[in-house]
Amino acid sequence: MAELDQKVNLPDFPEYQTEDGRLKIFGFWVFLAAEVVLFSTLFATYLVFKDQTAGGPTAKDLFEVKEFMAETLILLTSSFTCGLATLKMRLGQKKGVLMWMGLTLLLGLGFMVMEIGEFIKYVGEGATIGTSAFLSAFYVLLSTHGVHVSLGILWVSLLLIQVVKRGLTPITSRKLFIAGLYWHFLDVVWIFVFTAVYLTGLVS
Amino acid sequence: MSQQKQASAKHHVAGYAFSLVLTFVALFVALYTSLPASVKLIGIVVLAILQMVVQLIYFMHVTEGSKIYQLLSLGYGIFVAIVVVAGSIWIMLYNTMTQ
Amino acid sequence: MDLFDMKMPDQLIVWGNPLINGAWISIILVTLGIVFVLTKYKKWRWLWDEWLTTVDHKKIGIMYIVSALLMLFRGGVDALLMRIQLALPNLEFLDAQHYNEIFTTHGTVMIIFMAMPFLIGLMNVAVPLQIGARDVAFPTLNAISFWLFFAGALLFNLSFVIGGSPDAGWTNYVPLAGEELTPGIGINYYLWGLQISGIGTLATGINFLVTILKMRAPGMTLMRMPMFTWSTLITSVIIVFAFPVLTVALALLTFDRLLGAHFFTIDGGGMPMMWANLFWIWGHPEVYIVILPAFGIFSEVISTFARKRLFGYSAMVVSIVAISALSFLVWVHHFFTMGNGPWINSVFSITTMAIAIPTGVKVFNWLFTMYKGRIEFTTPMLWSLAFIPNFIIGGVTGVMLASAPADYQYHNSYFLISHFHYVLIGGTVFGCLAGLYYWWPKMFGFKINERISKWAFWVFVIGFNMTFIPMYLVGLKGMPRRIYTYREGLGWTGLNFIETVGTFVMGAGFVLLVWAIIYSIRHAKRDYESDPWNGRTLEWAIASPPPHYNFARVPRITGQDPLWRAKKKGETIFEEKTPLKPIHMPNHTGIPAVMAGFWFVAGFGFVFEWIPVGLAGILGVLLCMMWRSLTDYHDHHEVPVTELRDAAAEEIKNAGGRSARGVVNDG
Numbered sequence: 001m002a003e004l005d006q007k008v009n010l011p012d013f014p015e016y017q018t019e020d021g022r023l024k025i026f027g028f029w030v031f032l033a034a035e036v037v038l039f040s041t042l043f044a045t046y047l048v049f050k051d052q053t054a055g056g057p058t059a060k061d062l063f064e065v066k067e068f069m070a071e072t073l074i075l076l077t078s079s080f081t082c083g084l085a086t087l088k089m090r091l092g093q094k095k096g097v098l099m100w101m102g103l104t105l106l107l108g109l110g111f112m113v114m115e116i117g118e119f120i121k122y123v124g125e126g127a128t129i130g131t132s133a134f135l136s137a138f139y140v141l142l143s144t145h146g147v148h149v150s151l152g153i154l155w156v157s158l159l160l161i162q163v164v165k166r167g168l169t170p171i172t173s174r175k176l177f178i179a180g181l182y183w184h185f186l187d188v189v190w191i192f193v194f195t196a197v198y199l200t201g202l203v204s
Numbered sequence: 205m206s207q208q209k210q211a212s213a214k215h216h217v218a219g220y221a222f223s224l225v226l227t228f229v230a231l232f233v234a235l236y237t238s239l240p241a242s243v244k245l246i247g248i249v250v251l252a253i254l255q256m257v258v259q260l261i262y263f264m265h266v267t268e269g270s271k272i273y274q275l276l277s278l279g280y281g282i283f284v285a286i287v288v289v290a291g292s293i294w295i296m297l298y299n300t301m302t303q
Numbered sequence: 304m305d306l307f308d309m310k311m312p313d314q315l316i317v318w319g320n321p322l323i324n325g326a327w328i329s330i331i332l333v334t335l336g337i338v339f340v341l342t343k344y345k346k347w348r349w350l351w352d353e354w355l356t357t358v359d360h361k362k363i364g365i366m367y368i369v370s371a372l373l374m375l376f377r378g379g380v381d382a383l384l385m386r387i388q389l390a391l392p393n394l395e396f397l398d399a400q401h402y403n404e405i406f407t408t409h410g411t412v413m414i415i416f417m418a419m420p421f422l423i424g425l426m427n428v429a430v431p432l433q434i435g436a437r438d439v440a441f442p443t444l445n446a447i448s449f450w451l452f453f454a455g456a457l458l459f460n461l462s463f464v465i466g467g468s469p470d471a472g473w474t475n476y477v478p479l480a481g482e483e484l485t486p487g488i489g490i491n492y493y494l495w496g497l498q499i500s501g502i503g504t505l506a507t508g509i510n511f512l513v514t515i516l517k518m519r520a521p522g523m524t525l526m527r528m529p530m531f532t533w534s535t536l537i538t539s540v541i542i543v544f545a546f547p548v549l550t551v552a553l554a555l556l557t558f559d560r561l562l563g564a565h566f567f568t569i570d571g572g573g574m575p576m577m578w579a580n581l582f583w584i585w586g587h588p589e590v591y592i593v594i595l596p597a598f599g600i601f602s603e604v605i606s607t608f609a610r611k612r613l614f615g616y617s618a619m620v621v622s623i624v625a626i627s628a629l630s631f632l633v634w635v636h637h638f639f640t641m642g643n644g645p646w647i648n649s650v651f652s653i654t655t656m657a658i659a660i661p662t663g664v665k666v667f668n669w670l671f672t673m674y675k676g677r678i679e680f681t682t683p684m685l686w687s688l689a690f691i692p693n694f695i696i697g698g699v700t701g702v703m704l705a706s707a708p709a710d711y712q713y714h715n716s717y718f719l720i721s722h723f724h725y726v727l728i729g730g731t732v733f734g735c736l737a738g739l740y741y742w743w744p745k746m747f748g749f750k751i752n753e754r755i756s757k758w759a760f761w762v763f764v765i766g767f768n769m770t771f772i773p774m775y776l777v778g779l780k781g782m783p784r785r786i787y788t789y790r791e792g793l794g795w796t797g798l799n800f801i802e803t804v805g806t807f808v809m810g811a812g813f814v815l816l817v818w819a820i821i822y823s824i825r826h827a828k829r830d831y832e833s834d835p836w837n838g839r840t841l842e843w844a845i846a847s848p849p850p851h852y853n854f855a856r857v858p859r860i861t862g863q864d865p866l867w868r869a870k871k872k873g874e875t876i877f878e879e880k881t882p883l884k885p886i887h888m889p890n891h892t893g894i895p896a897v898m899a900g901f902w903f904v905a906g907f908g909f910v911f912e913w914i915p916v917g918l919a920g921i922l923g924v925l926l927c928m929m930w931r932s933l934t935d936y937h938d939h940h941e942v943p944v945t946e947l948r949d950a951a952a953e954e955i956k957n958a959g960g961r962s963a964r965g966v967v968n969d970g
Contacts, residue, residue, distance in 0.1 A: 016269060023440045027513045029266075029274040030543060033281035034505060038547035040285030041581065044292035045555065045566065052572025054565070065235065072227055080220040083263040087213060129564050133572035136564035140555065154925075158932055171936060184263045188256045194227070195252040199234040203244050273516050277543075284544040287631050288584055295580055295635060300644050 013090060014173035021174040028178045032185050039189050042144055043196055046137040050201070054132035059201025062122055068198040071114050072190065078107035079187035086180045094168050097176065101160055104183065108153045115146050138197065145193060148186050155179055219262025226255045309913045312466050312488050320401065322384070327464055356891040358442035359851050360427045363449050365746060367424025368739065370453060374417040375732075375813070377460065381409035383810055386770075390803035392791045402787035403470040404489070408463065410473025414593065415497060416456040418727065421735040422596040423448075423507055426535045428742050430511060432842035432849065433529045435520025435858045440513040442889040443931075443938070448503040448510065450899030455500025458906045462492035466911065469493035472785065474586070475556070477567035477578045482560045488910055491560065495906035498553045499899075501546055508542030511535055520841070522860035526620070529840045529864075530606075530613055534599025537623045538592050541630060545588035552581035561912060576641055583634035591630040594726065595623055597734025598665060601687045604737050605669050607836055608684040609676030612864060615668040622661035629658045639710045648707035655705035662698060666691065681836070682756040686737035689764050690729060697725025700775065715785075718778030721771045728767055736816070741836070748831040748847045755819035763812025769805030773798040833953070839867035844876060846953050852886045852942050855951035877954045886942040898927035 015021055050059065082104040088096030119139070129139045156179050163172050230251040234244055260266040266274055317323050341347050354362060384405055388397045397405065431439055439445050462468045469489040471480035480490050515536045519528070528536075556578065558564040565571030567578045606613040613619065635643065635651035669691060678684065700722040704713050713719055744750050777798040782789065789795055834843040841858060842849075844866045858876040862868055869876045905920025 013268070022269065023513055023517055026270040026273060026517060027440060027509055029270075030277045030509045030512055033277040034509070034543045034547050036278070036281035037284050037288065037544050038551060040288050041548045041551040041584075043285075044289040045551070045577070045581075047289065048292055048296045048574070048577060049566070049572065052565075052574075054570070054572040065231075069231065073224075076220070076223050076227065079223070079259065079263055080216060083216045083219065084213065086263075086265075087216060129558070129562055130571070131565075133565040133568075133574070136555075136558065136566055136571075136573075140558060140564070154929075155932075158929055162933065166936070175932075181264055184259050187263075188259050191227075191252050191255045191259075195230060195248045199230060199248050200245060203234050203241050203248075270517065277512075280540065280544060283628075284631055288548065291584070291634075292577070292580055295643070295647060296574060296577055299642075299647055 011170075014092070014168065014170045015089075015177035016174075017170040018174070021170060024174060025178060025181075028181055032181065035185065035189075039141075039144070039192070042137075042141045043192060046141045046197065049133040049137040052133035054134075056131040056135060057122075057125060057127045058134070059197075062125065062127060063198050063201050065202070067114070067118055068194065071111055071118075072194050074107050074111045074114070075187050075190045078104045078111070079184050081107065082180050082183045086177060089168060089173050089176050092168055094163060097163060097168065098160060101156060101176070105153055105156055105160075108149055108156075108183075112146060112149060112153070115142065119143075141197065142193065145186065145189055148182075148189075152179070152183055152186060156183070215262060219258055222258045222262070223255055226251050226258065230255075307915060309911075309915070312911065315466060317464050317467060322401075323464060330464065351893075352891070355896050356446075356893045358438070358446045358889050358891060358895075360431050360439050360442065360445060361746065361849065361851075363445055364424045364427030364429075366449055367420045367427060367452070370456065371417050371421035371424060371735070374412050374420070374456065378409050378412040378417055379810060379813060381405045381412070383806055385409065386803040386806040388787060389789070389799050391800065392789055392793075392796055394788060397787065399787045400470065403472075403785075404463065404468035406785060407469050407472050407475075407493070408459075411459065411469070411493065411497070413727070414473065414589070415500060416452075416459065418593040418731045418735070419504060420452055420456075422538075422593060422731070422738075423452075423504070425600065425735070425738040425742060426511060426531075426538075426596060428746055429738075429842055430532055430535050431514065431518075432745070432845070432853060433532045433840050434515060434518065434523055435841050435854060435860065436514060436518040437853050437857075437886065438889065439510050440518060441510050443892055443895060443935075444506050445510055446892070446895035447898060448507040450895045451503030451506070451902060452500045454899040454903040454906065455496045455498070455503070458499065458903055458910070459492055459496030461907075462489060462496075466492070474579075474582060476582075477556065477559075477575045478569055480556065480578075481568055481575075482563075483568070488912070491557075491910040491912070494553050494557050494560075495910050498550065498557075499902050499906050501549050501553070504542055505546040505550070508539040508546065510539075512539040512543060515539070520854075520857050520860055523865075524860075526617065527860055527863050527865075529599075530602035530616070530619060531596070531599035533620055534595045534602075534623055537627045538595045540627055541588045541592050541595070544631070545585045545592070548581055549585035549589075552578065552585065555581070557909075561909070576638070579638045579641060580634075583637040584631075586637065587634040588630045590726075591626055593731045594734075595626065597690075597731050597738075598623070600734045600738040600741070601669060601690055602672075603840070604683045604687045604741050605672050606864075607741075607838055608679045608681055608687075609673045610679070610837075611672055611676040612839075612867075613668065614671035614674075615664070616863065618664055619668050622664045625661045626658060629654060629661070633658060636705060636707075636710070639707045640714045652705055652707045656702060659698065659702050659705075666695065681740075682751070682753055682760060683737040683741040683836075685757065685760050686733045686740070689760070690733040690737070693725060693729030693733070693764075693767070697722055697727075697729050701726065713778065715783050716778040717774045717782045717784060720784050721774035721778060724771050724774070728771075742842075744832065744835045745842055745847050745849070749823065749827040749829050750835060751823045752819050752827060755815060755822055759812050759815035759819055761812075762815055763809055766805050766808025766810070766812055769808055770802045771805075773801045773805070777802070834866070839864035841865060841876075844869075844954060846950065850950050852888055852947075852950075855883060855886075855947040855954060856881060875955055877951070879955055883944045883947045883951055885944055886947070887939045888942055890938050890940055892938070894927055894931050898924055901927060 011017055015025060081100045085097050085100035085104060088100060119142075127135050129136050159172070159175050159179055162175065166172055230248045233239070233247045233251070237244070239247070260278075266278070318327070341350060354366065357363065384397060385402065388394055388402055427439075427445070431437070467487055467489045469475070469492055471485055471490060471493075475490065475493055478484055480493075515528070515532060555564070555566040559566050559568060559573075565573040567573050567575050569575065602613055602619065633651060633655045635647055636655045639648050639651070669687075680688075700718070704710050704719060704722060740751055740756065777795050780794050780798075782793070782795050789799075831847055833845060833847050835847070836843070844858065845854060856877045858865065859878060860876065865876050868874075901920050901923030903920070904923065905917050908914070908916025908918070908920055
């Protein structure tokens with residue numbers, strides 16, 4: 001396989017090799033813990049306002065199973081491909097990293113296209129951020145997640161440029177690992193969007 | 205670090221499979237069963253928490269690195285998250301003279 | 304909202320009121336003066352190289368403290384203006400609108416732009432030294448934190464001369480702060496100023512959490528850490544988990560105002576009380592963010608000047624850990640009177656009273672630390688001693704307020720105002736000043752003049768009590784907060800007049816303090832003594848001011864109060880025989896200041912709802928982050944061994960090369 005010549009002499013767990021790398025990975029975990037609180041505040045807001053529809057469209061009027069299931073499956077798959085990219089990174093296989101991370105980016109883009117399409121459709125049905133407290137909370141929760149995903153796409157693209165230029169080193173590996181943590185975290189957030197927004201909206 | 209075993213591709217496939225199964229079970233419980241709404245809600249929240257655990261262990265490697273401190277930070281975050289969500293709902297929606 | 308509709312506010316440049324005209328003139332004169340001095344003495348390069356691009360935690364700490372002192376002055380002037388207006392009934396020194404703006408900016412500036420940065424500055428100066436680290440975990444991020452605070456503070460303080468100040472109180476309650484009732488841009492200044500500096504604060508929390516958990520010198524176990532480091536650790540935890548809630552609350556109100564969302568509006572299904580709920584979920588932990596580091600400072604100072612080990616160290620640790628969790632469980636006591644049911648008020652009354660227990664434990668620990676100690680009445684010790692009774696007055700009235708039925712009587716009265724000034728001045732400000740005096744010689748190599756400082760102390764503390772004891776009484780007589788004037792014959796006049804006189808006495812205390820600092824900068828003997836207070840912790844083992852890498856050799860720790868132990872035994876905590884190794888230190892970088900500049904542009908644009916300007920600022924921020932990501936591969940340099948030799952010799956001399964001067968009388 002052509003992959004063999006890509007294999008670099010990297011230690012196991014290259015992302016933890018330097019003191020700086022260990023500090024940054026732990027620091028990023030703390031950041032994610034803060035993000036847990038940030039999103040939980042948005043979820044609390046959404047759950048408080050979810051029945052305040054002020055005569056406008058309700059969750060049942062808007063949500064469609066096919067749409068949000070497709071979004072969910074795309075994100076879950078991207079989390080998987082991103083995990084494989086981390087695996088390849090640890091094996092020192094640059095090509096594998098580029099391929100799986102590239103696929104992750106495409107899936108992320110696909111998710112964003114679907115989400116924006118969903119928003120445009122809702123707005124067309126008269127459901128804007130100013131329609132009701134329910135929709136304000138809905139749009140802000142989902143766009144906060146969406147902005148995170150978009151920033152993630154930008155960030156990972158930038159990292160892939162660095163991997164192409166510099167190869168897999170302890171530094172680029174650490175950066176990839178951290179971006180991976182971020183991507184998986186956004187998947188976890190989406191699971192709660194899926195549960196607390198879409199499924200809950202269709203249950204009651 | 206090096207004494208730890210490298211997670212394999214198989215491991216990742218298993219994580220992916222778990223997450224797909226949990227997603228479809230949640231969808232099924234929520235939309236295609238005739239359980240009472242409160243049971244459904246508890247059920248899908250439990251499934252979401254399991255899903256989070258799957259991501260943390262299979263993909264995010266939470267048990268590597270500064271394991272204890274990472275878990276403590278995350279645990280504290282989840283404690284505050286529960287306080288914020290449950291507290292806000294209690295205060296804003298169930299704040300009556302009889303509750 | 305039209306994207307390119309860059310509408311002008313009614314009055315872009317605020318002009319006309321003599322007070323504001325005066326502010327304009329002084330801003331212009333001071334700016335010109337600074338530019339003139341920097342140019343005349345060719346200091347621009349120096350400013351950029353030594354300060355604006357620094358990532359050294361000690362310099363960042365000094366910049367925080369200088370900014371905080373400026374903000375203390377600004378907030379203090381606001382206080383004086385309010386007290387002049389209320390000195391006598393029916394005065395017309397300020398009109399109602401101007402009064403509203405001033406009490407809003409006074410509160411916001413004092414909490415967000417004075418108390419927090421002052422304490423964060425002291426943390427920056429002391430914590431890495433106390434744990435034997437060469438810097439914080441993320442030095443560049445630390446600089447970003449400072450510059451974001453600076454950008455937020457600058458933006459907020461521009462409001463009173465450009466476009467108009469926020470005027471809905473520091474709690475910014477809706478619906479008053481909503482678009483319908485307050486359409487101007489003042490509230491936007493509040494939202495963006497706090498948002499930008501809040502992001503910096505969150506980063507500080509992460510930075511110090513990681514620094515303290517992961518960068519301690521060998522042997523410095525958690526239970527050997529100095530109490531100030533412990534309190535910083537717990538404060539960082541609270542910052543990390545409380546600030547995201549503020550971020551969200553501010554963003555939601557921004558969306559209400561900018562995009563017509565319905566979170567806190569009365570129509571559209573919004574709930575104004577949700578703002579109070581979110582604000583105080585952050586706001587109560589915030590109270591502990593500004594008090595715990597002060598507790599840490601008092602612990603250090605009292606133990607040092609009683610010449611005794613801190614009494615009940617582990618009880619102290621357990622108390623602050625308990626406070627960190629409890630601080631997230633009491634927030635409703637800020638709005639007991641918003642129509643809650645008895646269950647909610649009862650539960651939150653009980654949690655509020657419970658939090659008094661760990662705090663009480665700490666007070667006893669300080670008292671027992673002094674018991675049978677050899678107390679030395681230095682200025683930092685005086686501030687710490689004054690803290691105990693004053694803070695207890697604030698704390699006990701706090702327990703009175705914690706009882707929900709009683710709170711219906713005290714709420715929104717001057718009794719409440721006096722309560723939180725007793726804890727925030729008696730606790731936080733006294734703590735900041737104690738810390739400033741205590742670590743000043745470490746920062747600059749000389750002490751602040753003790754004689755003038757003791758005058759400043761007594762004048763300030765007397766003025767403080769003269770202001771706030773009558774305030775309790777006038778509160779019990781029913782005077783509500785946030786009124787700009789009152790009529791005669793209510794029995795409030797005499798007390799109000801005494802308060803105003805007291806405020807001026809406090810102001811005189813502040814002037815004396817500034818004089819003490821200026822006098823000392825000009826006249827104090829530079830002895831560069833590394834251990835001027837006969838200290839107990841690591842920061843006193845190295846030179847004053849310390850070299851930029853702090854420790855030439857990383858110390859080895861064998862117990863609490865490592866320097867004290869070494870001095871007592873005549874040993875050293877630095878191993879003379881281990882060969883010196885080159886040290887990796889982070890490079891200076893201009894990215895943090897430039898990035899904060901873009902945040903300022905973004906904030907300014909969004910304040911005026913000039914969307915293209917706001918988005919341009921955000922784009923600049925993103926470009927800075929991308930630039931950093933592409934260029935951070937070589938952001939360290941090496942300090943060669945030749946440069947370390949002198950510092951290493953100094954360390955050996957200081958830390959145990961001679962016996963301790965004081966009498967060591969603990970076990």
